[in-house]
Amino acid sequence: MARVKIPRKSTALDMTAMCDVAFLLLTFFILTAKLRTEDPLHVDIPASSQVLVVPDDNIATLSVGHNKIFFGIEGTDVRKALLEEMGTQYKTHFTPEELQRFSVIPTFGVPMSQLHQFIALDEEGRKTFNQPGIPVDTTANNELASWIYQARLVQKNLKNQDLRFAIKGNAKDEYTQYKQVVDIFQKQGINKFSLITSLKSK
Amino acid sequence: MAELDTSGGGKHKGGKIRSKKASTRIDLTAMVDLAFLLITFFIMTTTLAKPKAMDMVMPDKSHPDVQLPVPETRTMTVLLGSNDKIEWWIGPAGSPTHTDNFGKDGIRKSLVEQDKKIQATHGGKDNYMIVLVKPSDKSTYKDFVNMIDEMNIAGIQSRAIIDITKPEIALLQRDGLY
Numbered sequence: 001m002a003r004v005k006i007p008r009k010s011t012a013l014d015m016t017a018m019c020d021v022a023f024l025l026l027t028f029f030i031l032t033a034k035l036r037t038e039d040p041l042h043v044d045i046p047a048s049s050q051v052l053v054v055p056d057d058n059i060a061t062l063s064v065g066h067n068k069i070f071f072g073i074e075g076t077d078v079r080k081a082l083l084e085e086m087g088t089q090y091k092t093h094f095t096p097e098e099l100q101r102f103s104v105i106p107t108f109g110v111p112m113s114q115l116h117q118f119i120a121l122d123e124e125g126r127k128t129f130n131q132p133g134i135p136v137d138t139t140a141n142n143e144l145a146s147w148i149y150q151a152r153l154v155q156k157n158l159k160n161q162d163l164r165f166a167i168k169g170n171a172k173d174e175y176t177q178y179k180q181v182v183d184i185f186q187k188q189g190i191n192k193f194s195l196i197t198s199l200k201s202k
Numbered sequence: 203m204a205e206l207d208t209s210g211g212g213k214h215k216g217g218k219i220r221s222k223k224a225s226t227r228i229d230l231t232a233m234v235d236l237a238f239l240l241i242t243f244f245i246m247t248t249t250l251a252k253p254k255a256m257d258m259v260m261p262d263k264s265h266p267d268v269q270l271p272v273p274e275t276r277t278m279t280v281l282l283g284s285n286d287k288i289e290w291w292i293g294p295a296g297s298p299t300h301t302d303n304f305g306k307d308g309i310r311k312s313l314v315e316q317d318k319k320i321q322a323t324h325g326g327k328d329n330y331m332i333v334l335v336k337p338s339d340k341s342t343y344k345d346f347v348n349m350i351d352e353m354n355i356a357g358i359q360s361r362a363i364i365d366i367t368k369p370e371i372a373l374l375q376r377d378g379l380y
Contacts, residue, residue: 015230022237
């Protein structure tokens with residue numbers, strides 16, 4: 001009886017197709033990627049059944065929670081111009097380097113008096129820095145009101161757009177914290193804004 | 203996989219030097235490894251679930267003297283109390299109140315029922331229900347968002363967020379919701 005000889009196959013695979021797929025996926029993810037920004041203020045957003053997506057530009061976000069308010073605005077050029085304006089208003093000078101460094105900070109919650117110190121920190125230092133939130137008091141010209149007002153002016157001057165606002169509130173906190181922000185909005189005649197929510201699973 | 207050229211060099215017998223034909227196949231393993239590593243990195247760092255926004259419109263406060271008359275019989279006043287509880291009534295202050303909670307059988311049902319009732323008992327073009335939401339200091343932001351959401355679901359267009367008054371807080375206190 002003749003034995004059937006099984007031809008020994010090479011263990012090397014053709015990787016071409018796999019490589020193609022891998023790079024296709026890679027390209028897709030690079031193009032769609034928007035790096036996750038670490039929120040300095042941890043807020044647990046409430047759920048709603050709304051499906052409107054938050055726009056990527058022309059928006060300022062106010063994070064409200066744990067009796068602190070943080071402010072964030074999209075666009076590096078807007079941030080730069082905004083800090084310059086705030087410097088003029090509060091009579092403190094920001095160097096071009098400080099403006100450059102500030103333009104990459106997505107959200108912050110420090111009073112004007114600590115801003116120089118905060119900007120001077122590196123990224124790691126900012127994460128551990130205990131940010132007290134932007135001061136809000138009952139007067140019409142508190143710091144948060146100034147940030148909001150100047151941000152609107154800057155957006156209008158630079159991009160000729162009416163800046164939109166979104167509030168990111170912590171679900172478990174009292175309504176009064178949110179009310180503080182809305183009061184400031186209403187004093188400036190902003191009657192339309194968005195509340196950031198997560199999609200409710202039905 | 204990783205193939206090494208082990209044929210050794212030199213030692214050509216007969217002196218005839220033949221150039222070796224190199225294979226056009228390249229080992230792609232390392233390239234694929236790298237590609238998948240990068241894919242993993244990008245998957246991990248991207249935000250997949252984009253946050254959703256809910257639009258809010260507040261009444262204009264710049265002209266406090268201009269007030270639209272609100273027919274009391276078409277008004278539903280909703281007070282947001284503590285512990286995710288709601289108190290509501292139809293009509294003027296002092297009407298019998300109802301305590302409710304959030305959810306499908308709670309305020310949503312009440313909103314739809316009362317809206318239907320008001321539309322049935324009122325004639326004319328403007329017979330829709332007006333909802334006044336008055337969040338108390340003890341209510342949470344979540345309650346407030348839920349309330350707006352319920353009104354969106356029930357399709358109530360005319361609504362307003364109003365500051366709570368002392369007698370209304372007293373009402374909440376009476377029912378143990380403050």
